[in-house]
Amino acid sequence: MKGNNNILLLVLLICCGISFSQSSRQQQLEEQRQQLRQEIEQMKKLRTDTKLKERSLLDEVEAINAQISTRENLIRITNQQANLLTREINVNFKKLDAFRKELQHLKEDYAKMIAKSYKSNSRQSRIMFLLSSSNFMQAYKRLQYMKQYNKHRKEQADNIVKQTEELKILNTDLANQKKSKELLVVQNRKEQEKLLSEKKQQQELMATIRKKSGVYSKQIKKKERQASAIDKAIEKLIREAIAKANKKAGKKVTNKGSATTFALTAEAKLVADNFTANKGKLPWPVGTGRVTKKFGPQPHPTLPNIKINSSGVELETRAGERARAIFEGEVIAIQKLRGAGRLVQIRHGNFITTYYNIENITVKEGDQVRTKQEIGEVRVNPATGRAIMKFLIYQNAKRLNPQHWIYRM
Structure with a gap:
């Protein structure tokens, strides 16, 4: 027994x-x-x-x-x-x-x-x-x-x-x-x-x-040109931010728009090292959402014979969702781009994260933000009813794939 x-x-x-x-x-x-x-x-x-x-x-x-x-x-x-x-x-x-x-x-x-x-x-x-x-x-x-x-x-x-x-x-x-x-x-x-x-x-x-594939192909290509223009404006802001930071740090640059690498102070290097150490573990820039467009070249989801390119990722979320900083850092830019919505840029050492299509922004340039701090609200497109935020990560002036950095993106 x-x-x-x-x-x-x-x-x-x-x-x-x-x-x-x-x-x-x-x-x-x-x-x-x-x-x-x-x-x-x-x-x-x-x-x-x-x-x-x-x-x-x-x-x-x-x-x-x-x-x-x-x-x-x-x-x-x-x-x-x-x-x-x-x-x-x-x-x-x-x-x-x-x-x-x-x-x-x-x-x-x-x-x-x-x-x-x-x-x-x-x-x-x-x-x-x-x-x-x-x-x-x-x-x-x-x-x-x-x-x-x-x-x-x-x-x-x-x-x-x-x-x-x-x-x-x-x-x-x-x-x-x-x-x-x-x-x-x-x-x-x-x-x-x-x-x-x-x-x-x-x-x-x-x-x-x-x-009517011809008509829609033209529409897609027009959107791609608009996206390319926005990317150039974002990269111009990044180069200007690098030049401004380097000037403040005492590093000479030949021209305001040509700087491509941050001169890091000991404090900025520590932030950059911590950012790097958290690769693949950083929080999402929105509390809830999904990736609707991945990083890099890819076929268009509707007309796959047309190739498109994305400098970051597009995240669709619900109306009223708040955007948030993925890491501690300094707000270096808040801009309204021509023909587009507003963006917020945050510096993390020699990394810059960009949150685009934001409204009701709750931070200002020069603010120090903490991880997951809310920075504004994702704007809803009145024509489509969709709340989509574009999110980009740069190391100096080099684009990075956000999906490699954000946890389970």
Whole structure:
């Protein structure tokens, strides 16, 4: 019996360890799923808003592409939840089987004890059992044996009651897990249907665009020229900031706009070293959002035969979301670019981060900011209803890929 108890304990410890880790993962997945559902609802609201009548077809395709991508993520997360529940149910079935076997052993042992006790009582009374002892020590030992036997019998009875209750709880947990899984399966089926509907809309929009691909190609190229002009303006600001900092540090520069490397003081070098040490661990420049355009050259998401280039990353977030500094530093520029929104630039040693398309700015030039300090609000484009911020990282005058620096971007 002791061996069986040890085996049961080992099984339960393993199962409980697995169950705890799976429950923790289940909670994480549920949080992700709820976040994705909120994002989809926000996207739907933006797409159906009556103010968005001026939205171009390209913007509409980008919006539905984003919604499809988010819904596919939602379906993937829900599938993971359902699979995890299946594993949890299997673990609980093993626990249930172990409990049942142990309960059966307890009942069998208890039945033997009762039978033995009955036979003992029927042959002779307890007093006669004690009086028949050959000496005092034997009588004492028999008395202790009777006490231990009665105690053990009571413990067995208590264990049976306890195991029976645990079986009931486990059966209830299993029933709840099965209901949760069934609900997830139903929800996933509905999301699949919505996804098919969205993909149908996407195909219809793409068919319209393909008919006028020449017109839309010109629109895309025009946007690329505008983006290139903004990049040049940003880089001009960076060169001017380097020249200004170097002049202050006593380093000679030939011309205000030609400096490309910061002359670092000991303090600035420490900030730069700390920034470098946090590569891949820096926080997102918005509390919630997703990457809609990656860094570097890439095919256009709607017309892939057209190549576009991005000097940073574009992050779509919800209306009213606040932009925040990714690291401690000094605000060196707040500018309204011609034909574009406002930007904030923050220096971190010889690194500069740029947050573009910001309004309601809450910092000013010369301010020292801390990590995750809010600097303004991401502007919502009134024509598209989308809140998109462009985020760039430079080391001196060299562009860097933000996705290599920001945690899980």
